[in-house]
Amino acid sequence: MNLNSPLLEIEDKSRVFHYEDRYLLESGEDLAGFQIAYTIYGNPEALDSHVIWINHALTGNADVHEWWSGLVGEDKFYDPKQYKIICTNLLGSCYGSTNPLSSNPETGKPYFYQFPQLTTRDMAGALEKLREHLGVEHIHTLVGGSLGGQVALEWTYQLGSRLDYSIIIAANAKSTPWIRGFNEAQRMAIQADCTWGEEIAEAGKSGLRAARAIGMLTYRHPDTFQQSQDDMEEKLDNYKVSSYLQYQGKKLADRFHALSYWVLTKAMDSHDLGRGRGGTERALQGIKAKMLTVGIDTDQLFRKEESQYISENCLDGKYSEISSSYGHDAFLIEYEQLHYILKSFYLYTENGK
Numbered sequence: 116m117n118l119n120s121p122l123l124e125i126e127d128k129s130r131v132f133h134y135e136d137r138y139l140l141e142s143g144e145d146l147a148g149f150q151i152a153y154t155i156y157g158n159p160e161a162l163d164s165h166v167i168w169i170n171h172a173l174t175g176n177a178d179v180h181e182w183w184s185g186l187v188g189e190d191k192f193y194d195p196k197q198y199k200i201i202c203t204n205l206l207g208s209c210y211g212s213t214n215p216l217s218s219n220p221e222t223g224k225p226y227f228y229q230f231p232q233l234t235t236r237d238m239a240g241a242l243e244k245l246r247e248h249l250g251v252e253h254i255h256t257l258v259g260g261s262l263g264g265q266v267a268l269e270w271t272y273q274l275g276s277r278l279d280y281s282i283i284i285a286a287n288a289k290s291t292p293w294i295r296g297f298n299e300a301q302r303m304a305i306q307a308d309c310t311w312g313e314e315i316a317e318a319g320k321s322g323l324r325a326a327r328a329i330g331m332l333t334y335r336h337p338d339t340f341q342q343s344q345d346d347m348e349e350k351l352d353n354y355k356v357s358s359y360l361q362y363q364g365k366k367l368a369d370r371f372h373a374l375s376y377w378v379l380t381k382a383m384d385s386h387d388l389g390r391g392r393g394g395t396e397r398a399l400q401g402i403k404a405k406m407l408t409v410g411i412d413t414d415q416l417f418r419k420e421e422s423q424y425i426s427e428n429c430l431d432g433k434y435s436e437i438s439s440s441y442g443h444d445a446f447l448i449e450y451e452q453l454h455y456i457l458k459s460f461y462l463y464t465e466n467g468k
């Protein structure tokens with residue numbers, strides 16, 4: 116098959132996978148089945164050796180060619196003419212996968228606050244169920260950033276030799292007290308919303324605005340704000356950065372649910388590749404895939420040393436760095452550097468691209 120044929124039909128399909136059995140979670144609780152929304156972008160006939168699986172970050176969705184448009188798309192680095200590109204909406208998120216607003220099959224009503232705790236391991240396990248359902252025997256590359264990187268690392272461990280390349284960007288092997296602290300502060304903002312506790316879809320919406328504003332401070336860097344949010348005129352109130360954070364808070368609260376935000380930040384807190392596996396170093400040594408970790412020099416949330424730690428402890432690990440004034444979110448923005456880093460990695464490992 117000529118994967119580069121101009122006649123090749125490129126499918127861009129959003130689908131939903133239904134897992135009907137009981138899904139046991141790390142907490143000991145379970146879900147009475149779940150669904151995962153996913154997109155397959157590219158050649159549906161592509162061989163398993165051409166499957167690229169990409170995870171989104173905290174508030175992303177399955178439409179990877181939209182939120183990572185600089186890297187995924189026709190004539191981009193991950194080109195659907197060449198690859199079968201799969202992206203899911205992670206379990207717990209509100210873009211089509213089972214989340215706290217989904218109907219609980221056992222009660223016929225939304226879970227709301229009864230939704231069980233998820234861990235990154237549970238989220239990776241759900242991806243594994245989808246892989247089995249799709250009959251994908253082998254994955255060429257698994258990529259993820261931030262929360263998506265944590266889930267990707269968990270799944271990398273579980274996939275063993277079914278995976279060739281794992282690319283973990285701005286993430287870590289175990290959540291730090293710093294990350295958990297910021298997540299707790301954001302959940303406190305949600306809890307302070309007087310609608311929190313009500314069984315309505317909009318519960319915690321104002322709190323979510325404040326939570327996103329706190330989050331933005333960790334996704335950017337002081338230099339980003341100095342460059343774009345400094346006030347030129349002398350003033351005593353109504354600063355530019357205030358309007359920026361208000362805007363960002365509203366923008367997220369208008370497209371996301373506080374209940375999902377709660378569950379996903381809790382999952383991020385739970386992340387620990389080494390739990391029950393003799394610690395992170397031992398778990399990392401058990402990874403079979405060729406590993407690239409990418410740190411960001413200005414990341415204040417997931418420090419670059421946490422990415423370095425992963426590659427240093429894997430049997431076949433390489434580290435690269437994005438230099439950016441943008442901070443943590445640089446992995447969603449600095450396409451040119453990512454292109455160079457990815458290309459170098461595949462060339463370095465010889466058998467890849």
Ligand SMILES: CC(=O)SCCNC(=O)CCNC(=O)[C@H](O)C(C)(C)COP(=O)(O)OP(=O)(O)OC[C@H]1O[C@@H](n2cnc3c(N)ncnc32)[C@H](O)[C@@H]1OP(=O)(O)O
Nearest residue numbers: 171172174175176182344355356358359362370444447448
């Ligand atoms: C359905 C979905 O949308 S989900 C999929 C998309 N989202 C994801 O995948 C999540 C990951 N993506 C992201 O987090 C972001 O999109 C990023 C990091 C890639 C880019 O962040 P942005 O918010 O676009 O960039 P930035 O921080 O520069 O802010 C720019 C926005 O703030 C506005 N803004 C900038 N300064 C100010 C200010 N002082 N006051 C008010 N608004 C301001 C800009 O007008 C712009 O608005 P817009 O988003 O409506 O165009």
Ligand SMILES: N[C@@H](CCO)C(=O)O
Nearest residue numbers: 172173174175261444
């Ligand atoms: N900006 C990212 C969060 C951190 O990766 C998102 O909204 O998904």
